[in-house]
Amino acid sequence: MQKKENFFQGVASEMKKTSWPTGKEVVRDTGIVVSVVLFFIIFFYGIDLGISELIKLIK
Numbered sequence: 001m002q003k004k005e006n007f008f009q010g011v012a013s014e015m016k017k018t019s020w021p022t023g024k025e026v027v028r029d030t031g032i033v034v035s036v037v038l039f040f041i042i043f044f045y046g047i048d049l050g051i052s053e054l055i056k057l058i059k
Helices: 002-017 023-058
Strands: none
Touching: none
């Protein structure tokens, strides 16, 4: 039982050392992630359309 108590005390101690992002940082980083994902969606969609058209021309 002592090991469990030591484990949870260690977890609590480490969680106090953790620096959590501010609300502004979370919003900013979320915006960056959404923008990058949208960019790659559009990029790969364009590549897919291009390859599809090349295949149609070859046939």
